[in-house]
């Protein structure tokens with residue numbers, strides 16, 4: 001069963017005596033807990049929500065100071081799409097931890113976890129049972145599959161694709177534009193592609209458009225300038241292949 005949130009905390013009286021002299025800035029609204037009877041609903045009481053229509057699945061847990069369905073704010077020069085956003089969807093049994101901000105248009109899969117103070121932007125999709133670590137930033141239009149583990153402090157840039165069972169270690173940085181904003185409206189902006197069950201070590205940097213192959217291993221601190229073949233282990237700056245991932249390390253041994 002899904003709960004559709006109707007934000008009601010901002011209603012104004014029509015009595016002119018009680019109207020403020022100036023229009024106050026929009027306030028975050030609080031879910032109308034008293035109207036709710038589901039488990040999901042009682043657990044989201046007193047959490048802020050900026051967008052009516054946000055859908056919260058049965059059994060989802062929304063911790064303190066979470067903002068759900070926040071409207072996107074784009075800089076004047078941003079090239080991100082400005083289309084109208086669908087409501088945020090938080091899947092059944094998912095957890096959005098303290099202080100996280102999840103924008104309208106995002107989709108959080110069933111039993112996924114969005115860690116403390118993480119940020120998930122518009123149209124990002126996070127798959128079932130995937131974990132986004134503390135303080136990680138998931139940009140707009142990112143696609144993340146199931147059972148992915150993204151640890152603390154990562155930056156997953158716009159238009160990145162992360163397939164199922166990928167491991168992203170702390171402080172990994174992905175990038176999407178070599179020209180650092182000096183490009184026309186049509187790009188080039190191209191995120192990373194992390195194929196199924198690959199692993200990216202702590203602090204690694206992936207240059208724009210890099211593909212890391214299935215079951216590949218990027219060592220800690222590597223700067224990846226070329227695509228990484230499936231099962232390759234790459235190390236260093238720039239990253240070079242030193243061997244292959246052995247059979248005993250493949251994911252089917254570890255699930």
Ligand SMILES: CC(C)(COP(=O)(O)OP(=O)(O)OC[C@H]1O[C@@H](n2cnc3c(N)ncnc32)[C@H](O)[C@@H]1OP(=O)(O)O)[C@@H](O)C(=O)NCCC(=O)NCCS
Nearest residue numbers: 169170200201202203218219220221222233234235236237
């Ligand atoms: C790749 C890795 C597994 C080490 O592989 P290894 O084969 O055991 O490497 P060794 O320790 O035997 O070192 C072999 C050589 O590579 C060098 N080396 C090892 N790791 C390196 C790295 N990440 N970057 C650059 N050089 C590295 C070593 O200095 C050594 O060089 P030398 O032969 O000149 O002395 C390790 O560096 C790594 O990235 N681990 C992942 C850690 C991580 O991010 N975990 C995330 C969860 S917290």
